Amino acid sequence: TAKAFVDSVDLSGLPGSRRFAAEAPKPFIPNEDKDQGAVLGSEVMSFARGISAETRQAIADSTLFAQLQANKQVPDENQIDKWYEKYFDVLSSVGWTVANKSFNNYQASSDDVDVTQAVLSIAAGLLGGPATTAFQLVKAALEALTKGKQDQPWITLFKRESQRSQAGRFQVAVVHPDADSGFVISSMAFNLRASSTLTQVLFVKVRHDLAEFRQASGAVTINEKVLASVIPAIGQKLITYAQSYVKQLPDL
Numbered sequence: 690t691a692k693a694f695v696d697s698v699d700l701s702g703l704p705g706s707r708r709f710a711a712e713a714p715k716p717f718i719p720n721e722d723k724d725q726g727a728v729l730g731s732e733v734m735s736f737a738r739g740i741s742a743e744t745r746q747a748i749a750d751s752t753l754f755a756q757l758q759a760n761k762q763v764p765d766e767n768q769i770d771k772w773y774e775k776y777f778d779v780l781s782s783v784g785w786t787v788a789n790k791s792f793n794n795y796q797a798s799s800d801d802v803d804v805t806q807a808v809l810s811i812a813a814g815l816l817g818g819p820a821t822t823a824f825q826l827v828k829a830a831l832e833a834l835t836k837g838k839q840d841q842p843w844i845t846l847f848k849r850e851s852q853r854s855q856a857g858r859f860q861v862a863v864v865h866p867d868a869d870s871g872f873v874i875s876s877m878a879f880n881l882r883a884s885s886t887l888t889q890v891l892f893v894k895v896r897h898d899l900a901e902f903r904q905a906s907g908a909v910t911i912n913e914k915v916l917a918s919v920i921p922a923i924g925q926k927l928i929t930y931a932q933s934y935v936k937q938l939p940d941l
Contacts, residue, residue, distance in 0.1 A: 691915050694782045695922045700757050705933030716935040719745035726830040726938035728843040730756040731850040732860040733834065735826035735941060739866045747920045748864055748874065748911070753934055754923045755779035756850075766853040769880045773858070773905075783923065784915030789907030792880055797895035797902075805835055805891045807902065808861055808877065815875050815906050816863070823865040823875060829941040831861070835891050843936035848889060850934070855883045857890045862909075874909040 700706075717727045719742040726735045729749055736745045759776040770792075777790050795807055802810075809819075809828060816823040834844055851859035860878045867873040882901040887893065895902050 691783055691919045692922060695754075695919045695926070698754075698758050698779075698926060700761060700926055700930065703757055703761055703930065706929040707932050716931050717746075717749060717937045719743075719749070721745070724826055724829075724941040726826070726833060726941050728834075728847045728936045728938065729753045730934045731847065731858060732756065732862060733827075733830050733847065734861075735823075735830045735863040737822060737826055737863070737865040740864050740872050744872060745864070747916055749935070750920060750923050750927055751780065751783050751785065751916060752860075752862070753927060753930070754783070757927075757930060757934070767856055769856060769858050773878060773880065780909075783919050784912040786910045786912070787876065787907070788909065789905050792878070792903040792905045795895065795902045795904050800894065800896045802895050803891070804879075804881070804893055804895060804899075804902070805831055807895050807904075808879070808891075811877055811904055811906055812861070812863075812875075815877065823863045826863050826865070826941050827861060830863075830938060831891065833938045833941075839889070843938055846934070846936045852887045852890045854886050857881045857883070857887055859890065870910065874911070875906075876909045877904060877906040879904050 721741045722738060724738050727749060730753055732752055734749060755776045758779045759772045762775045763772040777787055780787060797807060808831065812824055812827045813819050834847055851857055858880050860876065862874055862876040864872055864874050880903045881899050883893065883898055884900045893899060
């Protein structure tokens with residue numbers, strides 16, 4: 690069962706554990722009346738107004754749980770494909786169905802296109818164009834990471850988790866209301882190799898600086914019954930890591 694799987698996961702030994710974190714303020718306070726964003730390890734996650742606080746917390750916790758288990762199982766930073774395999778496996782085990790796990794090469798339209806622009810171009814295709822609320826949330830979340838001072842805690846966290854010297858991986862997702870299922874998660878995963886040492890992964894030029902830039906994107910559905918059954922156990926596993934791996938963005 691999903692619960693047995695979660696119980697079997699041992700995250701001990703990962704960096705960032707803090708013994709007294711249970712008493713610390715929560716790093717992300719979900720509020721269904723707001724458009725919100727958070728950096729969860731290497732993921733930039735946005736939530737549209739109307740998504741319940743419980744759903745926000747459950748999605749945030751499960752994606753971070755999957756990342757931490759992938760970090761533990763695949764510590765070699767160059768094994769990005771294997772890392773993603775483990776990451777998607779964990780999500781599947783806790784009630785997620787990820788429609789597209791296969792990565793395709795991204796072809797930049799010109800030498801000037803940087804990674805942020807590439808992500809927004811993919812997001813526009815996935816979300817029905819730049820006029821949609823979901824696209825605007827993704828754009829606002831990325832702007833929180835690329836504009837303004839680069840010493841903000843959410844930027845420091847994203848850089849730490851998304852890039853190594855010449856390799857990088859990160860995820861961008863938005864959770865938005867859906868008339869049929871209540872909500873839908875639109876998710877994008879990225880995998881890159883640089884031709885020289887990376888500075889800030891979102892700023893590099895795709896053609897000029899990257900030897901390889903690949904992406905997998907699509908809709909994610911969630912079996913809410915399965916996820917609800919494991920969220921308390923996942924929350925317990927994350928207690929000592931949340932302060933190090935979760936940073937709320939300014940309201941979007």
